[in-house]
Amino acid sequence: xxxxxxxxxxxxxxxxxxxxxxxxxxxxxxxxxxxxxxxxxxxxxxxxxxxxxxxxxxxxxxxxxxxxxxxxxxxxxxxxxxxxxxxxxxxxxxxxxxxxxxxxxxxxxxxxxxxxxxxxxxxxxxxxxxxxxxxxxxxxxxxxxxxxxxxxxxxxxxxxxxxxxxxxxxxxxxxxxxxxxxxxxxxxxxxxxxxxxxxxxxxxxxxxxxxxxxxxxxxxxxxxxxxxxxxxxxxxxxxxxxxxxxxxxxxxxxxxxxxxxxxxxxxxxxxxxxxxxxxxxxxxxxxxxxxxxxxxxxxxxxxxx
Amino acid sequence: xxxxxxxxxxxxxxxxxxxxxxxxxxxxxxxxxxxxxxxxxxxxxxxxxxxxxxxxxxxxxxxxxxxxxxxxxxxxxxxxxxxxxxxxxxxxxxxxxxxxxxxxxxxxxxxxxxxxxxxxxxxxxxxxxxxxxxxxxxxxxxxxxxxxxxxxxxxxxxxxxxxxxxxxxxxxxxxxxxxxxxxxxxxxxxxxxxxxxxxxxxxxxxxxxxxxxxxxxxxxxxxxxxxxxxxxxxxxxxxxxxxxxxxxxxxxxxxxxxxxxxxxxxxxxxxxxxxxxxxxxxxxxxxx
Numbered sequence: 001x002x003x004x005x006x007x008x009x010x011x012x013x014x015x016x017x018x019x020x021x022x023x024x025x026x027x028x029x030x031x032x033x034x035x036x037x038x039x040x041x042x043x044x045x046x047x048x049x050x051x052x053x054x055x056x057x058x059x060x061x062x063x064x065x066x067x068x069x070x071x072x073x074x075x076x077x078x079x080x081x082x083x084x085x086x087x088x089x090x091x092x093x094x095x096x097x098x099x100x101x102x103x104x105x106x107x108x109x110x111x112x113x114x115x116x117x118x119x120x121x122x123x124x125x126x127x128x129x130x131x132x133x134x135x136x137x138x139x140x141x142x143x144x145x146x147x148x149x150x151x152x153x154x155x156x157x158x159x160x161x162x163x164x165x166x167x168x169x170x171x172x173x174x175x176x177x178x179x180x181x182x183x184x185x186x187x188x189x190x191x192x193x194x195x196x197x198x199x200x201x202x203x204x205x206x207x208x209x210x211x212x213x214x215x216x217x218x219x220x221x222x223x224x225x226x227x228x229x230x231x232x233x234x235x236x237x238x239x240x241x242x243x244x245x246x247x248x249x250x251x252x253x254x255x256x257x258x259x260x261x262x263x264x265x266x267x268x269x270x271x272x273x274x275x276x277x278x279x280x281x282x283x284x285x286x287x288x289x290x291x292x293x294x295x296x297x298x299x300x301x302x303x304x305x
Numbered sequence: 306x307x308x309x310x311x312x313x314x315x316x317x318x319x320x321x322x323x324x325x326x327x328x329x330x331x332x333x334x335x336x337x338x339x340x341x342x343x344x345x346x347x348x349x350x351x352x353x354x355x356x357x358x359x360x361x362x363x364x365x366x367x368x369x370x371x372x373x374x375x376x377x378x379x380x381x382x383x384x385x386x387x388x389x390x391x392x393x394x395x396x397x398x399x400x401x402x403x404x405x406x407x408x409x410x411x412x413x414x415x416x417x418x419x420x421x422x423x424x425x426x427x428x429x430x431x432x433x434x435x436x437x438x439x440x441x442x443x444x445x446x447x448x449x450x451x452x453x454x455x456x457x458x459x460x461x462x463x464x465x466x467x468x469x470x471x472x473x474x475x476x477x478x479x480x481x482x483x484x485x486x487x488x489x490x491x492x493x494x495x496x497x498x499x500x501x502x503x504x505x506x507x508x509x510x511x512x513x514x515x516x517x518x519x520x521x522x523x524x525x526x527x528x529x530x531x532x533x534x535x536x537x538x539x540x541x542x543x544x545x546x547x548x549x550x551x552x553x554x555x556x557x558x559x560x561x562x563x564x565x566x567x568x569x570x571x572x573x574x575x576x577x578x579x580x581x582x583x584x585x586x587x588x589x590x591x592x593x
Contacts, residue, residue, distance in 0.1 A: 014495075015416040022407035022466055025399075029463020030429050032444060033437030040440075097334070105324045108331070114576075115335040118342065121575035122568045123524040125542055130345045130564050133549065133557065140356040140557070142344050142363075149361045174338070235433050238527070246530075247549060258433055265439045266531070278436040285431040293427070 034282070041275035053272070060276035072277060075260035082165075082256055083233045086172055090229070093173070094180035099210070101181070102188050113185070120178035128242045131171045132158070136243075156250075164244055164252035172239050176229065183225040187218040227292055231285070237262065257281050349373070349562035356557060372558040373566075381536050382563060385544035392457055392540060393522040397515045400462040400469050404514070408473035409499055413482070423471075430467040435527060445532065452534055460528055465518045472517075476510030477503065516578045523571045541567045 041060055045053035064072040097116070101109055119127060135142045138156040148154060158164045191214070199213050237258045244252045245263065255263060261281065264274035343363050348356060349372055351365030376382055410416075411423060441460060442451075450456030484506075485498050493501070504511070526542035533543050545567050548560045 015410045015414045015419075018406040018410035018414070021403040022470055025403055025459070025463045025466050026426070026429070028444070029441065029460055030432070030437070030467065033440035034429070034432055036440035036443070037436065100327060100330065103323075103327055105320060106327055106331070108328065112331045112335060116338055117576075117579070118572075119338060121572045121579075122342075123542070123571055125524065125526040126545065126564050126568050127341070129545065129549065130341050130561070134344050134348065134561065135341055142340065142361075145361045174341075231431075237433070237435050241527075247546070258435055262435055262438075271439060274439070281436065282432050285433075286428045289428055289431045293424075 037275045037278050040271055041279050043272050045271040045275075046273075047269035056272070060273045061280070063273060064276050064280060070273075071255070071260060072257075072280070075255045075257045078254060079234060079236075079256040079258075082169075082236065083230065086169060086176070086233050086236075087226075087230055089169070089173055090176055090180050090233075091226070094177055094184050095215075097177075097181050098184035098188055099214070101185055116181060117178045119174050120182075124175060124238055125242060127175060128171060128239055131167075131174070132243050136167055158244055159251040161252050161254055164250065165254045168239050168243050168254065171243065172233070172236065175239070176233070180225075180229065183222050184218065187221040188214070190221060191217045231289075234285070345561045345564055348558050349565055351558060353556060353558055372556070372562040375556070376559050376562045376566065380544065380548065380559075380563070381539065382541075382544060382566065384537055385539045385541045388454065388538065389523060389540040389542075392454055392461065393519050395454070395458045396461040396465070396522045397518045399458060400465050400518050401511065401515060403462065404466055404469035404473055405499070405504075405511075408470045408477055409503065411470065411474045412477035413485075423474075426467045426470065434464050438528065438531065441528075442532070452532065452538060454538075457528060457532060457540075460532075461518070461522050461525065465521055469514050469518065472514050473507065473510055476507050480506050513578070516574065520571060520575065523574075 042055050042057060043049075043053045044056045044059075063070050100106075101113060106112075133141075136157045138144060138154055138158075141157075143157065144154045155163070157167050195213050195217060196209060199209050204212065235258055236256055240254060240256055240259045241262065244250050244254060245259065245267075257277065258281065261274050261277040264270045264277065340363070347362070347364040350368050350370065352367055352369055352371070355362075355365050355367070411419060445451055445456045445460070448456070450459070480503065484502060488498050488502055523541070526546060529540040529543045530546050533539055536544070536547070539547065545560070545563050548563050550557045550560055
């Protein structure tokens with residue numbers, strides 16, 4: 001009897017024993033930093049108050065949310081604009097490329113697909129630096145060489161807000177399109193060809209077939225990947241940071257929220273304010289995550305599995 | 306008869322035109338996609354002064370390997386490579402060692418708050434790692450791990466741990482429990498069950514998870530450029546970052562040579578893992 005009781009206790013603590021190492025690691029690297037960030041967000045910690053900082057209540061949050069020229073709303077608006085433009089272009093271009101890849105007359109599909117996947121396989125920071133220094137450099141960048149050959153003067157793409165936003169969009173598309181093309185290509189191959197036969201009988205043209213048959217059929221298949229990409233795009237940091245801020249600012253100000261929080265911490269050293277922005281971003285992302293997750297569940301419950 | 310052959314011919318001509326059009330489109334698309342890579346390749350094999358010439362050439366007129374010689378003799382790229390490799394392999398080992406038992410528990414055992422914790426982890430994962438950097442910096446400095454490999458290994462395995470747990474848990478869920486029950490009947494210990502039965506069955510998910518951690522560490526630059534000082538401690542990312550030339554120092558052709566050298570190993574890993582990527586990920590999936 002006693003042995004049984006002992007075993008019961010052990011088996012009760014077994015899950016804890018199995019999960020403990022991962023909880024320690026997550027606690028140290030993920031939970032602690034979030035907690036610390038929340039704590040710092042209520043203080044005036046900055047370069048001049050590095051160690052003798054004090055609590056200042058909600059002042060940092062007040063400044064972010066209600067002082068219009070604090071820059072938070074501007075960066076939030078830029079982030080939304082960035083996300084909408086990038087997602088729209090990504091979906092349209094990836095859809096067209098994927099549909100053409102699946103044309104029956106294309107024999108070299110495999111070769112083209114492999115070549116188009118290369119940007120995905122390269123390290124992101126290398127690609128961004130190569131774009132910045134190889135294509136957009138104002139002295140020897142390829143873009144400027146082409147422009148010069150066409151008789152247009154040199155332009156400093158990355159020092160102007162609008163042109164650097166466009167340049168970052170191009171680079172982001174270059175990085176993100178391979179994944180989206182692969183997802184849509186996979187979805188196109190999984191849909192039943194019979195659906196098109198009916199549409200053919202009804203005399204639908206290509207565009208009609210896309211709008212009424214293909215797109216409704218692939219949407220539920222690609223939706224999880226699209227959702228993840230929306231989050232990734234919203235959280236863009238590398239492209240904008242490497243193109244316009246590090247190692248030396250180019251003069252353009254296209255800070256998305258995360259870049260804005262980073263800048264406030266590591267460049268102007270307003271740790272308290274930066275932390276408040278971080279917390280606001282986290283709340284926003286967490287809310288959207290919960291919302292999209294539950295909408296996901298409802299959708300899933302809808303079709304019997 | 307004549308009419309039929311005519312329409313057939315027309316149809317054939319139409320298919321050929323379609324084929325030519327499609328292929329032209331894809332050749333152009335692939336070319337445009339690869340322009341940055343080709344230009345990078347061209348500069349890295351060109352002479353230093355060729356950058357400043359005004360003619361538009363993707364490839365150099367005179368080929369030279371002098372930039373690669375400079376890269377390997379004047380920079381610490383060998384050390385950077387070794388550092389990155391140590392970081393990547395250690396992070397893979399630690400994150401898997403920590404995530405496997407945890408994912409197994411979440412998949413096979415029933416305990417209080419199991420679902421709540423799993424969902425909570427997803428929300429925690431929404432916090433962008435860059436925003437934790439300041440807090441992590443304070444933490445690492447206080448632990449005396451600043452500018453050490455061990456510090457970065459903990460950061461990397463911690464950042465990837467939620468993904469690892471979820472991805473492995475999802476895959477374990479698809480393995481039928483009956484096999485384990487049978488082994489338990491035969492008197493296998495739980496360690497034996499995990500190592501002899503679950504691990505071999507979960508191989509696709511394990512290798513994909515490992516590759517994802519490896520790629521993450523190889524491609525990570527913000528922590529390594531912020532936390533590492535001194536060229537001998539650099540990773541490839543921090544090294545390449547430091548090779549960017551300014552007006553007065555450094556050499557752009559060497560930077561582009563380094564860009565290619567840094568990319569090739571991960572390109573190979575990625576291309577060879579890509580086939581299994583889909584099965585190991587979608588089956589595991591970060592959704593229940």
